[in-house]
Amino acid sequence: MAAELLRLHHVGHVVRDMPAALAFYRRLGFVVPAPSYPAMPSREGAEPEPFGAANTHADFPRDFLELATVVDAGGHVPVDASLVPLQAPPEVLPTLLERINATSANLAACLERFEGLHILMFSSPDIDLTAARLATAGVRHGGVNTVRRPAGTEIETVRYLEIDGEQPGAVAEGRIGVVAELDQRIQATRLTDHPNGAVGLVGATLCCADSELNAIQTRYESYLGRPPRTDGSTRVFDLDGTTLTLLPESALDTSLPGERPPALPALVACTVAVRDLTTTQNLLRDHAIPVRRTPTGDVFVPATTAFGATITFRQAV
Template sequence: MGLHHVGHVVGDLAAAALRYRQLGFTVAPAAYPVLPGVAEPFGVANAHVYLTGGFVELVAAIDGRPDEARPIPLRVPEERRAGLEAAIRAASVAVGAFLERFQGLHIVIAGTGDLDAVAARLSAEGVGHGGVHAIQRPVETASGTAMEPARYLELTGPLPEGRVGFAENGRDSAALPVQHANGARALVECVLCVAGAELPAARARYRDWAGVRIVTAPELPRLLPGERPPALPAFAAYAVSVGDLAATERFLNGNGVPVVRTGPGEIFVPAQAALGSTIIFRQGG
């Protein structure tokens, strides 16, 4: 299973969107969920960076009606509304706790074409999860913003590295392809950094996942020179593919963004310059 999206938790969503635009990403307008029958906004606000087959989510907990973000009414069957409301409120608490731990990458969701089968497998293996939730998510289409069906589940634990789960999109998306000034195309990998003693458990947890690289703390600076994990365990980095790495490097240098070259086919922006999450740019299709 490849990556569906990663979530970058930030303290100031507007400032984070601005920084991502300086990094050359096209950032969709920020939004926050509104549930029928709930008067005040709650949960989190987010802004998406759409990529082929996945996206990066900028996430911040909200307190009242957030500025510079639009409300997105969620349509959900009445029998599932209470469960979804509880899940959103729990997510808000979790995001606040993530930010207290460090600003950076805390959410990794795998994509699947059969979420019910995943849920059944997890239950059979005794892996705790919060059940399948069906929602509508906003996407940008040729005729404007549209709501498309999506389903997800989250593992329970909690897991020490953050929020982990699975998502299934509708099969016939009308979302427009998004162009990025830095040439980003697809979300291809995230890097989980763990203590040596945690390595077997982490490998077992992500054994069926494509796109999750697990390294120990001493290995991280060898993979990404100069980088250190913000905590242990932690999702320390994610990678996107680009069509012309040299052009990406020229763009970032032109915007005054520090760039570290790790080899002929890869560069990265250090976490200190990218709000706590190292961003890898990798030559790819």
């Protein structure tokens, strides 16, 4: 099988209250820039107003952790939010609006299940090859989409595909897809030192009913074009220095003591590598953020504290 999917590209945390979640991530020690909100005037001559879906990233050299939300009418918008007025030719605008509204509806459906991790994107060095392999494997997807967005003084091109959810329950855990590798030159302009010492996204954990583990393993084998290794009762996909772990519900409390799945299947945790785990733990303690330890020595912030997502920190190797 082809092995063109290299690693995790990003994990997305969908929240209800962007200002509160943004403040929390900054307390965790992440540098998170002002979120971007698409905006349009509600009537001719009016000022642009935010709508649709908003997001921001904690950026690392090869990947990122995303915060996303649905923009509700009259909802809280961070004071430092960046409004991005839609500017498109008349013939393109309807398609652009359709895309934004579809994303907003998708995030709203995620929040109906629970607040937490709902987005899992993998990085591919050749997304056209990935699209062809998925099609050959019988994995439905929406084809490769291309969007261009401002990135400082430049325009960033993003190519991606999403696994199709037309088959009932096919992607119940959320929005799963593949993105072309980050443009390293543009990504470098976003990088800064995170006070918690974070250097990269190294893991994501998907929890499922014990009875569904084999079926979900088969599904992700078709997505990733490779089999996992078995580690006790878990299945681990090794992805160029990052991992996707499939965790049966019966093993969740052992792996992440005290955690409970909000639904099944669900992305329950993401893991970030840090330069010095002791320094990170001290920062969390100083900011009055409760932490627990895993049996393997990682430190994690429980989902009940972190807006429905278990956020794990691991000593970088």
